[in-house]
Amino acid sequence: MLPLLISEQIREGDAYTIANEPISSVNLMERASRAFVGWFVNRFPDKNEPITFYCGTGNNGGDGLAIARILCDHHYNKLNVVIARFSEKSSDDFKANYERLKQTCVTIKELEKGTQIPEDNSRVIIDALLGSGLNKPLAGDYARLVNFINDLDKTVVAVDVPTGFFSDGEVPQNAIAIKAGLVITFQQPKINFLLPESAPYVDCWEAVNIGISEKFVHSLNSPYQFVEEKDIRQILKPRHHFSNKGTYGHVLLIAGQEKTMGAALLSSSAAAHAGAGLTTACIPESGLTALNSYLPEVMAITRRENTMPQIEWDKFSTIAVGPGLGKDGEALALLKTIIKNYKKPLVIDADALNLLAENKELLTMLPAGSILTPHMKEFDRLFGTHSNWWQRLQTSIVKAKELNLCIILKNDYTITATPAGKAYFNSTGNPAMASGGMGDVLTGIVAALLAQKYKPADACIMAVYIHGKAGDELALPNRMNVVLPGKLITQLPVTMAKLKA
Ligand SMILES: NC(=O)C1=CN([C@@H]2O[C@H](COP(=O)(O)OP(=O)(O)OC[C@H]3O[C@@H](n4cnc5c(N)ncnc54)[C@H](OP(=O)(O)O)[C@@H]3O)[C@@H](O)[C@H]2O)[C@@H](O)CC1
Ligand SMILES: Nc1ncnc2c1ncn2[C@@H]1O[C@H](COP(=O)(O)OP(=O)(O)O)[C@@H](O)[C@H]1O
Numbered sequence: 001m002l003p004l005l006i007s008e009q010i011r012e013g014d015a016y017t018i019a020n021e022p023i024s025s026v027n028l029m030e031r032a033s034r035a036f037v038g039w040f041v042n043r044f045p046d047k048n049e050p051i052t053f054y055c056g057t058g059n060n061g062g063d064g065l066a067i068a069r070i071l072c073d074h075h076y077n078k079l080n081v082v083i084a085r086f087s088e089k090s091s092d093d094f095k096a097n098y099e100r101l102k103q104t105c106v107t108i109k110e111l112e113k114g115t116q117i118p119e120d121n122s123r124v125i126i127d128a129l130l131g132s133g134l135n136k137p138l139a140g141d142y143a144r145l146v147n148f149i150n151d152l153d154k155t156v157v158a159v160d161v162p163t164g165f166f167s168d169g170e171v172p173q174n175a176i177a178i179k180a181g182l183v184i185t186f187q188q189p190k191i192n193f194l195l196p197e198s199a200p201y202v203d204c205w206e207a208v209n210i211g212i213s214e215k216f217v218h219s220l221n222s223p224y225q226f227v228e229e230k231d232i233r234q235i236l237k238p239r240h241h242f243s244n245k246g247t248y249g250h251v252l253l254i255a256g257q258e259k260t261m262g263a264a265l266l267s268s269s270a271a272a273h274a275g276a277g278l279t280t281a282c283i284p285e286s287g288l289t290a291l292n293s294y295l296p297e298v299m300a301i302t303r304r305e306n307t308m309p310q311i312e313w314d315k316f317s318t319i320a321v322g323p324g325l326g327k328d329g330e331a332l333a334l335l336k337t338i339i340k341n342y343k344k345p346l347v348i349d350a351d352a353l354n355l356l357a358e359n360k361e362l363l364t365m366l367p368a369g370s371i372l373t374p375h376m377k378e379f380d381r382l383f384g385t386h387s388n389w390w391q392r393l394q395t396s397i398v399k400a401k402e403l404n405l406c407i408i409l410k411n412d413y414t415i416t417a418t419p420a421g422k423a424y425f426n427s428t429g430n431p432a433m434a435s436g437g438m439g440d441v442l443t444g445i446v447a448a449l450l451a452q453k454y455k456p457a458d459a460c461i462m463a464v465y466i467h468g469k470a471g472d473e474l475a476l477p478n479r480m481n482v483v484l485p486g487k488l489i490t491q492l493p494v495t496m497a498k499l500k501a
């Protein structure tokens, strides 16, 4: 896991590395700038392309000056640097890099407070005005310059953070900040890059390692973690010789109504494809033919109007409830019966979440370690409206702890909040997956992994990763616009095998 730090901790990490590696602060800046250039030259190989650097006078500006010098060493020959002298102060490492840059043939212009911004005919802009030192919204000269740069409508590459964009905490609505096509960020993605408020400012980002002390970073025990492929490879268990269907658990999916049988079919199919030894679907009687023809592997318990289905609770390793279930009185009675009779962790999705939202007392009665899988709207119905995602992130951590549940808050970079007070950001998935029924598939995968005896938090983190990875394997190489849930399901065994290879 890659721990994600807030800007104050990032500063501490820089300071610790400088003191204990040890490395001088100007050399750490040099290392960061070289890491930036390593990425930049691959993306922008044309050395004749005019590039303008806008540099502040703090350390982010110091990076900009160092990057300009290093690119000059690489024979980029149309480099212009504009220094925004909006503050009386300048950092020592800025000053050192300013002196070094003056020794090169890079053109340097100074932009004083209140003066006219010079015309810019470059093709690419490097934003090195402000970075993680941002401590208030932009105003005055900074706001004017940032608006000017955004209006140029050029390709902007931001150093570390787009100027004016807060790395963590609540992002003010309509904040004035650089709209970057690419952010090359140091050491870790900033937490707000992973939340939807970043969309106007961060088109894509790349994190480059600058050698901040891993020991120190881990010692901070950050609640925010970024899940990487190596983490999943470590948790995923192989299927052993001499194992049988009993080894991999029995999932029961309680889902579907006559007109939403698809949700039941998709979640059951996903459970079977994600490796549950046995899968049973509890569906309305009218859906039996559909189930038998679409999924001969899956067994059925049928539901009749005004009759509670007979369920042998002990038979099932896990139960998932909700996809397409509806919210009528019968669905509520069924949910209450499940909560009363089943003592192992439940997976609760879709309509079952909405029923919980309308009957909040049930939330506190769920078996410990149960898993909720809300999208944003379901989340707000459960826990109250939120005006931004930073708040939603905090609530997910608080509620997961308080209720002793895992909460999968679905999104791009889906967040899993756990009772241990952690929030895990997923790193797979893509917009081709924004298609009805995709959440039902996730529910089936989570249930299958719980049935295979993964701990609830691990089952969530893995399911979300595998779900997104299967979507990536289908959509990305073929540049597919949409991946249908049924297609994604058949990719699951392939994805899981690759992760085990
Ligand atoms: N530390 C290291 O070793 C390394 C650091 N690195 C680089 O340093 C960057 C962080 O640098 P930084 O701390 O100097 O802050 P930076 O973002 O340049 O801002 C400068 C000053 O601007 C001010 N300011 C803030 N908000 C403002 C506003 N709205 N309007 C106007 N002014 C505002 C504020 O000053 P204050 O207001 O507190 O006096 C702030 O201190 C980081 O992103 C990375 O690029 C890398 O090289 C790796 C090694
Ligand atoms: N842009 C995206 N990037 C990554 N994952 C996405 C994206 N859009 C949707 N998904 C994933 O697809 C699923 C959609 O779930 P949900 O909204 O519950 O769908 P449904 O109710 O139709 O089944 C979630 O797991 C979500 O993370």
Ligand SMILES: [K+]
Binding pocket: 060, 127, 128, 129, 130, 131, 158, 159, 160, 161, 162, 163
């Ligand atoms: K910047």
